[in-house]
Amino acid sequence: MKPQASTFPDDFDDPLITTEGDVGAHEDDLWFLPGPLEEEPDDLPPGPRAEPSDIAVIDDWAKAEAAQAARLAKVAGRLGALDDRLLRGPDGWRHRLALIEAADLSWLAGDRVSSDRLALWISMRLSGAQDDPNALARVGWAVRRLMGGPGPMVDLAAFLDRRDPENIEDATERLEERAGGWLEVMKSAVHLHPITRACMGFHLWSLAGLGQQGDQIEAAVTAARITASDGKGANFAPLAMGGAGGLRASGLPPERLARWLDGMETACLTAMRHLDYIETWSARTEAEMSSLSGKTPPALRAVLTEWPLLSAPMAEALTGTRSWTHNV
The missing domain is CATH 1.10.3290 (Fic-like fold)
Known part of the structure; x- marks a missing residue:
């Protein structure tokens, strides 16, 4: 009587060799491996962009x-x-x-x-x-x-x-x-x-x-x-x-x-x-002041041309006279 050949491989002690029927069960036992990758929405804000040159x-x-x-x-x-x-x-x-x-x-x-x-x-x-x-x-x-x-x-x-303050930190630009x-x-x-x-x-x-x-x-x-x-x-x-x-x-x-x-x-x-x-x-004021004598009228007209507002103390200071109100 001829002995029947074994269907198992001779090197059955090698753990890296498995039969097709064992593949599914063997993979199910690998609980420590990560699951399949799934696409998740990217809710993170964008990072800083590089400044243009x-x-x-x-x-x-x-x-x-x-x-x-x-x-x-x-x-x-x-x-x-x-x-x-x-x-x-x-x-x-x-x-x-x-x-x-x-x-x-x-x-x-x-x-x-x-x-x-x-x-x-x-x-x-x-x-x-x-x-x-x-x-x-x-x-x-x-x-x-x-x-x-x-x-x-x-x-x-x-x-x-x-100017920079005297106590500026070294790291500060x-x-x-x-x-x-x-x-x-x-x-x-x-x-x-x-x-x-x-x-x-x-x-x-x-x-x-x-x-x-x-x-x-x-x-x-x-x-x-x-x-x-x-x-x-x-x-x-x-x-x-x-x-x-x-x-x-x-x-x-x-x-x-x-x-x-x-x-x-x-x-x-x-x-x-x-x-x-x-x-x-200025032209109209010059015509109206033409009958006035002295240096004050033209000085006052020049100051009024230069400043949008003029108070009495300002006029006295800028024209260098205190009698301009009486002359005008």
Whole structure:
């Protein structure tokens, strides 16, 4: 009788070899293995995105400038007309426009300093009980910088009149470093039109770490000076006269530049209307004062041209006389 061959493998002691019938049961015993993967909804917030490079940022603004080329040329023409008129006019016009622009910028920052209160503060350091001295100081700084002096591209820290505190921590980035980074981007964008470059610099202000309380005023004044850097009559380009919609920070560079141009054109036209009014008033006042003798009438007229509001103490201080009320 021939023995029947076994159906089991000879190496049945090897645990790695199993028969087909054992596979399912064997896998069921592996309770420690993870179950099948199932797709779950991704409810986690997105992580921080990498900041675009300086070249990419400048390129975006260059594309925005190309898209707004016609409008940019029109607004540049408005600014050129204002510059020419201020070049031919008295110095008091520049001072008056600087007061109005600074007062309008204060409303943008929430300080809400009117031009008459600002005039009293700058001329005689007079303020009311309801006035915030810090707000007056910020707006007073804006008037001084809008009137002239070294521009922001020379020494931004000196232009801002800011310095790091003495007890600054070592890990904190210093103002000079932050200002230097912002200036580096601005100098790399020298091929852009000054209006476009100023708009870009305004919107990069906070991203560069230059923001603090009142930073909107600082950013706007800096942009206003950069825009008029090639001018001969205008020390700054008006941005807030007639409304500050152009300074609203939202949207992509094309949208921001379009709003900037709209706001700047409105501001330039508003400034021209102010000059029309004061020029007409000055001519009429000169004719009516022609019969008056002495130095006081023309001095008073010049002061009234320069300041939007004039009190008796201001007039005495600015004209250098105490008898002007009797002469007039």
